[in-house]
Amino acid sequence: MLPVIRPELHFLGQNVQWTIPTELENRFLVTFEKFCTRTLPAVTHGLLLAASNLPLPMATTQTASSSKSTSISELKRIASQVRRDIVRQVHGVQSGHPGGSLGCADFFTALYFHIMKHDPEPWDMDGKGQDLFFLSNGHISPVFYSALARSGYFPVKELATFRKLDTRLQGHPTTHEGLPGVRMASGSLGQGLSVAIGAALAKKLNNDDHIVYTLHGDGELQEGQIWEAAMFAAGKKVDNLISTVDYNGRQIDGDVDDVMPLGDLKAKWVAFGWDVLETNGNDMAQLVNALGQAKTRTGKGKPVMILMRTEMGQGVDFMMNSHEWHGIAPNDQQLKDALGQLEETLGDY
Amino acid sequence: MNSFPILDQKDTRSGFGAGLHELGKQNPNVVALCADLIGSLKMDAFKKDFPDRFFQVGIAEANMMGIAAGLTIGGKVPFTGTFANFSTGRVYDQIRQSIAYAGKNVKICASHAGLTLGEDGATHQILEDIGLMRMLPGMTVIVPCDYNQTKQATIAIGAHEGLVYLRFGRPKWPVFIPADMPFEIGKAQVLIEGSDVSIFACGHLVWKALQAAEELAKTGIKAEVINVHTIKPLDTKAVLSSVKKTGCVVTCEEHNKYGGLGDAIAQVLATTMPTPQEYVAVNDSFGESGTADQLLKKYGLDVPDIVQASQRVIKRK
Ligand SMILES: Cc1ncc(C[n+]2csc(CCOP(=O)(O)OP(=O)(O)O)c2C)c(N)n1
Ligand SMILES: [Mg+2]
Numbered sequence: 001m002l003p004v005i006r007p008e009l010h011f012l013g014q015n016v017q018w019t020i021p022t023e024l025e026n027r028f029l030v031t032f033e034k035f036c037t038r039t040l041p042a043v044t045h046g047l048l049l050a051a052s053n054l055p056l057p058m059a060t061t062q063t064a065s066s067s068k069s070t071s072i073s074e075l076k077r078i079a080s081q082v083r084r085d086i087v088r089q090v091h092g093v094q095s096g097h098p099g100g101s102l103g104c105a106d107f108f109t110a111l112y113f114h115i116m117k118h119d120p121e122p123w124d125m126d127g128k129g130q131d132l133f134f135l136s137n138g139h140i141s142p143v144f145y146s147a148l149a150r151s152g153y154f155p156v157k158e159l160a161t162f163r164k165l166d167t168r169l170q171g172h173p174t175t176h177e178g179l180p181g182v183r184m185a186s187g188s189l190g191q192g193l194s195v196a197i198g199a200a201l202a203k204k205l206n207n208d209d210h211i212v213y214t215l216h217g218d219g220e221l222q223e224g225q226i227w228e229a230a231m232f233a234a235g236k237k238v239d240n241l242i243s244t245v246d247y248n249g250r251q252i253d254g255d256v257d258d259v260m261p262l263g264d265l266k267a268k269w270v271a272f273g274w275d276v277l278e279t280n281g282n283d284m285a286q287l288v289n290a291l292g293q294a295k296t297r298t299g300k301g302k303p304v305m306i307l308m309r310t311e312m313g314q315g316v317d318f319m320m321n322s323h324e325w326h327g328i329a330p331n332d333q334q335l336k337d338a339l340g341q342l343e344e345t346l347g348d349y
Numbered sequence: 350m351n352s353f354p355i356l357d358q359k360d361t362r363s364g365f366g367a368g369l370h371e372l373g374k375q376n377p378n379v380v381a382l383c384a385d386l387i388g389s390l391k392m393d394a395f396k397k398d399f400p401d402r403f404f405q406v407g408i409a410e411a412n413m414m415g416i417a418a419g420l421t422i423g424g425k426v427p428f429t430g431t432f433a434n435f436s437t438g439r440v441y442d443q444i445r446q447s448i449a450y451a452g453k454n455v456k457i458c459a460s461h462a463g464l465t466l467g468e469d470g471a472t473h474q475i476l477e478d479i480g481l482m483r484m485l486p487g488m489t490v491i492v493p494c495d496y497n498q499t500k501q502a503t504i505a506i507g508a509h510e511g512l513v514y515l516r517f518g519r520p521k522w523p524v525f526i527p528a529d530m531p532f533e534i535g536k537a538q539v540l541i542e543g544s545d546v547s548i549f550a551c552g553h554l555v556w557k558a559l560q561a562a563e564e565l566a567k568t569g570i571k572a573e574v575i576n577v578h579t580i581k582p583l584d585t586k587a588v589l590s591s592v593k594k595t596g597c598v599v600t601c602e603e604h605n606k607y608g609g610l611g612d613a614i615a616q617v618l619a620t621t622m623p624t625p626q627e628y629v630a631v632n633d634s635f636g637e638s639g640t641a642d643q644l645l646k647k648y649g650l651d652v653p654d655i656v657q658a659s660q661r662v663i664k665r666k
Binding site for chain 2: 093095096138163164165166167169170171172174176177185186187188189190219220222223224251252253258259260
């Protein structure tokens with residue numbers, strides 16, 4: 001039966017164990033069963049269900065060195081599902097930010113399914129012995145929530161509660177509702193880099209040699225606090241930090257170049273003392289390569305920055321090439337059109 | 350009893366946008382600044398017709414406050430526009446030092462205040478801003494109740510010399526103040542006269558208070574509804590003359606119970622005429638995602654909450 005189950009294991013992560021705490025069984029059963037019903041032949045489905053009283057597989061993601069098993073093509077398939085999750089979440093509540101979320105789907109997939117060492121279970125705030133991620137541009141919560149749910153932090157079906165009353169999936173990510181995987185409230189822009197620096201310093205104090213990752217919007221870089229943090233990270237040699245920018249050239253009121261030009265962004269980060277990489281944030285192979293390279297550059301006395309060229313709305317043609325879809329929801333027909341462009345690979349929630 | 354028919358459904362922020370555009374025509378010294386939220390603040394018309402007097406500062410609110418302060422040196426009358434949270438908490442010291450302490454004629458115009466912005470959730474739903482701004486010496490704090498009044502207030506603060514915090518919101522809301530009803534900064538408006546309880550309200554909750562008064566009337570309770578659009582300086586004369594008549598008070602605001610309209614009125618009453626008071630306000634918590642209606646209900650800011658608070662406070666007389 002193992003070969004039959006293997007695709008599911010890729011979906012959950014990379015390396016698989018056959019032990020699982022009983023309280024988690026249901027959660028995995030739901031996604032597991034859904035995958036089976038949609039993707040596998042009925043016969044196999046029956047077999048799997050018959051076996052469902054067996055302990056189910058739990059994913060543990062590994063360091064990059066041991067997680068090569070997640071191939072680029074598999075990552076692309078996951079990213080396609082993440083994109084479906086994004087447009088479905090935003091459509092479901094007719095509110096939220098699809099543009100930046102879609103542009104960052106490849107990044108989140110690479111990070112959560114290939115690059116970071118992280119354990120969804122047991123969840124704890126301190127995350128000692130794990131890599132940490134901070135989303136500073138909190139408005140792209142739909143992509144964050146999808147990546148967290150799809151990598152096992154909470155049930156995938158909870159994505160249906162996005163932005164609705166009493167949800168843990170608040171409009172902007174928060175620790176207030178105790179959602180696993182979220183370590184800081186964000187939404188008010190410009191604050192995440194400082195927080196990540198604090199967490200990176202705590203790792204150093206704890207002799208924990210894991211990495212802290214951040215993501216920022218390019219518009220967000222207009223906030224002065226970002227540059228206070230940038231100065232600190234370089235000046236104090238916070239070299240267990242990999243920051244990334246969603247360099248899509250767009251923000252609410254239009255193109256970044258029209259609203260408030262960032263100038264030579266690479267030169268700015270270099271001048272602030274960072275080790276700067278550039279990549280195409282919507283090309284999975286390039287992205288994975290850049291993230292891998294960034295890891296090799298940690299521990300060398302400088303914080304690392306990856307400027308990721310992305311397209312707002314990437315993957316849904318009518319959401320691309322403008323800032324219009326920064327923060328509006330698709331209607332029913334637009335949802336249909338969008339989903340028609342995004343393959344359902346892991347089963348919709 | 351006066352009645353206030355619904356004239357239209359419009360967002361108060363559009364009232365700000367219309368007022369600002371009008372001011373642009375009237376006064377060439379009026380300038381406007383925005384931090385990447387032109388559409389949300391409805392500043393498009395001003396930007397289009399007065400491009401030289403409009404400054405897009407990007408997502409940099411602290412910088413915006415400093416530039417606004419500087420523009421006053423040379424006689425400009427700057428209006429800043431961003432969400433209420435980023436207009437106050439985020440830039441408190443910039444306002445405190447460069448605008449309030451320095452005594453600069455800046456108009457801080459804040460949209461998406463309170464719970465009713467809805468799904469964006471607590472990071473954006475500031476419920477502390479009235480308190481923060483009230484505490485600054487010299488700051489005038491205005492919270493208009495509908496589209497028409499927000500437009501009037503915007504025009505009025507353009508002619509007023511001094512720093513102002515103007516607070517308004519995101520959702521479409523009943524328009525019920527006639528466009529020709531006089532508006533004066535610092536002058537509360539008795540919308541319904543009554544003798545059993547004084548209901549003081551500001552912002553979106555004025556409409557809820559009017560509804561509550563109708564409900565109370567059905568049970569024979571005559572509520573007086575007063576629109577306290579200017580929270581600072583407070584119209585103490587209006588407060589005291591109503592309370593002398595009714596002997597009890599309900600205050601209604603889309604704000605934390607600490608530091609807002611309720612506290613402003615309690616302070617006047619405690620020092621001159623101690624009176625039973627009930628607060629309809631958020632009970633010291635953050636907000637959350639949801640629709641405006643759901644949130645007003647969940648956080649106790651709806652018509653039944655005002656009715657019940659009135660019934661409770663009347664018993665305490
Ligand atoms: C401090 C602060 N100011 C303003 C906003 C409102 N806001 C939300 S997203 C956004 C634009 C962000 O641009 P960018 O970081 O490039 O993200 P993108 O539009 O590309 O997703 C703004 C101005 C905010 N959330 N926080
Ligand atoms: Mg951007």
